[in-house]
Amino acid sequence: MPKAYVFTRFGGPETEALVDVDRPRPGPGQILVAVRAAGVNPVDWKLRTGFRRPGQSAEPVFPETLGSEASGIVEETGEGVTGFAAGDEVFGNTAAGAFAQYALLPAGLAAHKPAAVSFADAATLPVAAATAYDGLRQLDLDPGATVLVTGAGGGVGAAAAQIARAFGLRVVGVASEGKKDFVRSLGAVHVPSGPGWAERARAAAPDGVDAVYDLVGGEVLTEAAGLLADRARLVTAGAPPQAAAALGGARVARALTAAVLDAVAELVARKDLDPHVTRTFPLERAGEALRLVEDGHARGKVVIEVEA
Known part of the structure; x- marks a missing residue:
């Protein structure tokens, strides 16, 4: 059997x-x-x-x-x-x-x-990469914009950083000090997580961040929202919808379509996504x-x- x-x-x-x-x-x-x-x-x-x-x-x-x-x-x-x-x-x-x-x-x-x-x-690809793709499409940023990704060293975060780079975005990735080299290998600017991370993020992006893709939730989500001038540019896959809505953002809306799977697979085939x-x-x-x-x-x- x-x-x-x-x-x-x-x-x-x-x-x-x-x-x-x-x-x-x-x-x-x-x-x-x-x-x-x-x-x-x-x-x-x-x-x-x-x-x-x-x-x-x-x-x-x-x-x-x-x-x-x-x-x-x-x-x-x-x-x-x-x-x-x-x-x-x-x-x-x-x-x-x-x-x-x-x-x-x-x-x-x-x-x-x-x-x-x-x-x-x-x-x-169906869970992590597709979630990353859906969130970035939801943010709908123009090439050249800066997106901050919390939890950038995890499965969704690593995919989000690479897909964002493929979309022409600048990426600031928040992750532990031990994942610094990994986050940098994704094409992101690494910001060490832990107390004071938001101030380190401001220093890493002196012109500000245009959007936040949160994968952690909790206090990290709250602090990340404080980095934005436009809270509508905040999406999370790390917190419930009500937590995001209370800060002016939204939960990632999953498309759950074959078209998204085709898109992320094509990024892998083109070596834009590892x-x-x-x-x-x-x-x-x-x-x-x-x-x-x-x-x-x-x-x-x-x-x-x-x-x-």
Whole structure:
């Protein structure tokens, strides 16, 4: 039977297990994919603890497979699906977990993987890179503008810095001192995080910043808002919508379309965007991959690779 890495109830790592599951069957509008790689994101462990995405009301059916994004090869298509056929190399958001040998993808949230993009790189794009892309499109800045990215050393932050550079923007990236070289390698001006970071940001951008893309939330979001003359140029993926609205900004509005997936994959193919996959783990070590992200020690992206 196919394998999947699941959690059996809400809680900590003790709820996780590698188990045998039935091979999924694609429903209407879905494609069944033989997974080759799955990206690991903070939202994965948060969902295990009981966190629900905005608008998500359905209760989970345990065991629930972990993982939100995958790449692989189409095995079967469901009723009404067009544009995909068995044998196609694809990537996208999953309907019911990605840490598995087989995953279901909604056809509307899947895209064809360019030949120049590896399965590992493609598997990191639907969550982090697409979120970064959506936020920058929402800011709608002209080339030459300066955007400040908080949490620039993380998965979304690293993607946001690179995509912003590809859009012709100047980037100021806030991250720990230990990530200075990494942030600079993204084409950003590094500002050390921690107490006093806002003043350091003002010194790094004496002409001011035109927009803020926040990935941290809390007090960092509040301080970042104080750097802006126009609070409408504040977006966050690190805080709830109400926290952003209270400061005059907004939560990143996710497009969740195949067009965005195509756009970020093209940036990778053109080498304008490097997903920075720094660690890979086989499916049987999915727990180690998740711990690396959950403990906050990951630099770049962590990927689970699944053998054919």
